[in-house]
């Protein structure tokens with residue numbers, strides 16, 4: 001199956017004339033259409049809200065684009081909370097899902113009125129000490145064991161550092177009620193990048209059953225279930241996009257079966273999707289600089305793992321299109337590599353591609369989430385620009401590329417690096 005980029009070679013070259021490669025390019029139309037489909041699929045739930053996982057792509061222009069669909073933000077750190085604040089988010093529009101949280105992070109989250117999602121039972125006293133307990137709070141659940149869908153093991157929560165055990169959930173709810181909490185939510189994230197349609201329905205079942213049980217035994221009032229992130233995207237061309245309507249209907253079935261007949265009452269559904277919201281609608285565009293013929297055929301490009309590290313750290317597959325050669329036969333085999341002094345810095349290994357020439361532009365797909373944001377400066381590499389490809393065909397710089405000055409910014413303690 002052919003996977004086509006959202007820009008042509010001519011359009012990419014036009015952008016490259018203004019902003020040199022490498023750069024991350026995002027597709028405004030794709031992002032909006034996908035978001036509207038998600039909102040429509042979950043519209044059966046009155047309180048539904050997507051809290052975009054800021055860590056996936058912390059760019060103000062993209063967060064504002066999602067805010068047009070009334071999406072909130074899911075923040076995981078002090079700086080992400082600050083970004084949310086600068087973009088005008090506050091109160092229920094911020095979910096704060098953090099781990100090993102520092103005092104200053106809870107203080108800021110509380111100040112902003114964010115919904116605080118506690119990752120551990122010991123954080124109850126800690127939060128109380130440093131910021132006070134809010135009236136509405138969320139608890140992150142870890143059911144332990146293996147997480148299975150139709151008997152297939154999808155993940156192993158027992159090995160994950162996140163969340164409270166089942167027994168701790170009961171203890172925590174009772175303790176928090178005694179401390180004045182009036183409304184609760186439950187959060188869980190049990191497996192990542194799920195490309196079947198069964199993940200959310202099974203997760204919802206687990207969370208809903210827990211909520212019914214907690215409500216029955218403690219009398220606590222539950223107002224939302226947070227299904228977090230975890231819906232995957234088809235990185236490989238032979239994979240298919242999740243059917244979000246089927247996913248939402250599966251969650252609805254679990255809701256009707258478990259929540260409706262219970263004493264819980266209406267429950268809002270929240271999601272914290274990152275990858276699903278943006279990964280397919282972002283590409284890393286890089287130019288071919290060199291060829292190397294040794295024991296293998298190497299194509300050297302001007303991007304490296306510092307711009308997209310998933311292949312280097314997870315061996316992740318990212319599809320590559322040679323722009324302008326979309327219909328050419330993929331009859332050559334290349335390793336496409338970056339310039340880091342790391343042998344893992346390979347965007348593709350033994351990949352069938354059309355014949356590549358020096359100067360060609362490569363479009364590396366599904367780089368729109370956990371792409372630019374995971375970038376780093378190893379080898380003195382500078383992080384690239386981010387550009388929005390707009391619905392009217394124009395393009396807008398939404399983050400400039402780093403310069404050596406940015407690289408030296410934290411060395412301004414020394415005179416020679418001051419400017």
Ligand SMILES: Cc1ncc(COP(=O)(O)O)c(C=O)c1O
Nearest residue numbers: 053097229230231272273274275
């Ligand atoms: C707490 C939390 N929420 C949401 C997400 C987003 O996950 P994804 O991008 O897989 O949807 C993550 C990812 O690490 C996360 O840790």
